[in-house]
Amino acid sequence: MDAKIGRLVGAVGAFFSGGDNVPLCDRDIIARCERDVAEAATEEHKSESIMRLSWALVHSRNKDDVNRGIAMLQGTQYNNFSSIGSKEKLYLLAVGHYRNSDYPRSRQLLKHCLEIQPGWGQALSLKKIVEDKIAKDGVIGIGIATTAVGLLVGIAAAVARKN
Secondary structure, three states: OHHHHHHHHHHHHHHHHOOOOOOOEOHHHHHHHHHHHHHOOOHHHHHHHHHHHHHHHHOEOOHHHHHHHHHHHHOOOOOOOOOOOHHHHHHHHHHHHHHOOOHHHHHHHHHHHHHHOOOOHHHHHHHHHHHHHHHHHHHHHHHHHHHHHHHHHHHHHHHHHHO
């Protein structure tokens, strides 16, 4: 019986914690990537450094960094990375939108990634995480709506009893 309760508590905890296996990047790595971009001697090295910086930014815990990474990937100034293809750009944008909790946009970008390369493991893995988040948000939304309706019915019943 205790094992069943433990599994139930673990499942509920995992559901609400929203843990994922998408890597995170800290501020030191971002700062190092920014220095690499500033110190790049050739256009090719600068392009590779910008790609690493955009990767680091969209994998940050900081929303401002994530937004900067998304803007960098979408911006015309950095839109021509020589070392990164369109599927990788789409994937990084999907990570950024995932980090910003824009799950529908992330799912849409991942769909495009998988049209380019259908069996791409990273994109498939993130797509599953995103779809789980969308489903969880839907379940939580339904739970909130159900609770609100239950409260209203309870209040209405209490008012009716008083009259």
